[in-house]
Amino acid sequence: MADDDDFKFADYTDRISASREPDVEAIDPVEDVAHLTQAWVDERAAPELLQYQEQCIQRLLAKVEEQTLVVEELDPRNDTSVILSILYQTELERVKFVLRSYLRTRISKIERFCAYVLNDGPTRKRLSRAELNYAENYSRATRQHYQNSFLSSLPQSLQSQDEAVFSRKLSMVSQPILDEAVFCRITEDIGDYQLDEDETVELEKGQIYIFKYRSVRTLLHKRQIHLI
Amino acid sequence: MALPRHLKNGLTPLEIEFLAENELIEIEAAIDTRTDLELLSGTLPALKPLRTNKVPLWMAISLKKKHKCNIRVPAWMTVEALTRTLKEEETNDVRFSYMPYHYMEIAQLLLENAMDDIPSADATRTLLKDLREARQSKARQGVHSLGESYLQMDNIGLMEINEIRPFFTKAFFEIQKLRPAVAGNPNNNNAYDYDHYGNSSLSMDGRYGGANTTDFDGKASYSSSTIPESSRRFQSTQGSRMN
Missing domain, CATH: 1.20.58.1030 (Methane Monooxygenase Hydroxylase; Chain G, domain 1)
Known part of the structure; x- marks a missing residue:
């Protein structure tokens, strides 16, 4: 090492x-x-x-x-x-x-x-x-x-x-900001997707959105969307 | 540093052009390769003179520079198609008309490297410029409908996204910061909360989440006079989408 x-x-x-x-x-x-x-x-x-x-x-x-x-x-x-x-x-x-x-x-x-x-x-x-x-x-x-x-x-x-x-906000350790906005392209039909407690959106292949990174993180990990 | 500072805010135009060069395009080769092309990204059938082959754009341009092929202008890039699209773009002020995801980059690369393959290149160039301006102003309008949880912009091209990216992402991020301030209001009871909520977030949600998400009609404002209308709009149209 x-x-x-x-x-x-x-x-x-x-x-x-x-x-x-x-x-x-x-x-x-x-x-x-x-x-x-x-x-x-x-x-x-x-x-x-x-x-x-x-x-x-x-x-x-x-x-x-x-x-x-x-x-x-x-x-x-x-x-x-x-x-x-x-x-x-x-x-x-x-x-x-x-x-x-x-x-x-x-x-x-x-x-x-x-x-x-x-x-x-x-x-x-x-x-x-x-x-x-x-x-x-x-x-x-x-x-x-x-x-x-x-x-x-x-x-x-x-x-x-x-x-x-x-508090965490003042931590000396810099962390990725998960609330950042990202542009993404939907690569398969997903159907209704829960963004927040009170927001659902119907995702279809080919659509382009701006989202909070945090709310689509799991979709990205499952490769159902592409970031752009 | 591992990554220069100018590369940290998304892709650069050159990198986007690089991505566009992976798109396939039809060429008429002037050479006979005899063997199939065994590329890392897959096998392409052998190039034969007088036959059309689909190859990645980078290859088409590389061959073109050596005068070993003619490039076929894609159907959407002909003068007729562009005239039609431009008309559509100008009459429909709500959504973007359909264009390939990489249309700007492809058009630019073709105009630069394969002028002689484009019939009436000058007209094409002018049309593309008009189209681009119409779309650009539409994209800017989109900022009116930028809300707190999402914004839909179908058919927008990658290069176009890149132009609005710095401003949109920043604005989007700032709007979110307003939310906790409202939710954390000490006077919260249900009815009050709802009103307040309507004021700060639903008035924007209503516009993009409800009626039509590509709807850039934008009369977004924080003005309190919009509360009742937009809250209602949100309730009545939530989940019903027009596209």
């Missing part, structure tokens, strides 16, 4: 390990690219960290490697092969871009809500092993840094770094 300080994308993908929590339902491998793309968009839009797409990403990484070999074997003297090679490589880059941006979005949320992510059971379970590792190291490093650079010269009573003062 201690040697994880230089964090590189390559190391990161190497260390993604066997599934910690199986995906809610299996995805058709053909859909992997589309699925990851949506997972990326969701992750960008959602205030909290979502479930890490372990299996999908593992399969994609294997496919990317395979495809890279295929591209290398294409004959550069044949015109058609050259075109194929360009197309294949373009797609490879596109997939890698999504993957990188997906991981970076997650890391940025981990950094922002570090203490919360580590202490909140359900959120913690949504991390990959490498992400958990990163969160722990990040937490340790920042705490130590604050302690060394100025907290140590303050009175003991002011040195705490994760105290909830008076």
Whole structure:
């Protein structure tokens, strides 16, 4: 754990390990690219960290490697092969871009809500092993840094770094704001859905809404809606 | 930082364009690939000259740049179709007319990269611009009906959402903050609570939750004179939706 300080994308993908929590339902491998793309968009839009797409990403990484070999074997003297090679490589880059941006979005949320992510059971379970590792190291490093650079010269009573003062609203731990508004697209007919105690709305495929993130969280976890 | 600051507020226009490039479009290839295209995202049948193939837009553009294909303009992007849509858009001031989710991005990419495949490109461009302006003002009207728990905006495009996103999400969030203040009123008894409630939230709910959720007729206001009317409206129309 201690040697994880230089964090590189390559190391990161190497260390993604066997599934910690199986995906809610299996995805058709053909859909992997589309699925990851949506997972990326969701992750960008959602205030909290979502479930890490372990299996999908593992399969994609294997496919990317395979495809890279295929591209290398294409004959550069044949015109058609050259075109194929360009197309294949373009797609490879596109997939890698999504993957990188997906991981970076997650890391940025981990950094922002570090203490919360580590202490909140359900959120913690949504991390990959490498992400958990990163969160722990990040937490340790920042705490130590604050302690060394100025907290140590303050009175003991002011040195705490994760105290909830008076109420949750004033907690030192930053948390995702679940009441944030999100735009979403309904991907299957859901029927009447209870938003709040006194609000029901009939959701049909293809509709677009603005909702409070909190009220559609479960639908997102069940993949019945897409965030946009 | 892991994610630059400008990427933290939703997707950027370039990223939206990236997503639009995954949409399929018909091309007439000028090359024969002989083999099927084994892509990560699935297998596409081999490209053959003089046959139409459906390929992702990014591929169509890449081939186009090498003069290896002609792109077929999608049916909704012809001058006739756009004229019709624009008319519909202007006559119906309640809802958005149907356009593909990525219409703005696709149109933009085609106009940029495949001008010569678009018959009367200039007319198309003008129509698209008019359409966009009509829809934009409609989207802005939507802010009148922005309430506390939801707002429905069918047929709006992703790029259009992105334009209104910063303002709408902020406004939506602020409106919610008003609710606890009302619910937590110390003088609560049922009747009073209801009135008060009507004042702060139902007057807005009535408009979007009731009559018609894409209904951007917007006469939203917090003015107390709207209380009785809108509370009634909410009760009488709740659950009956016109679309």
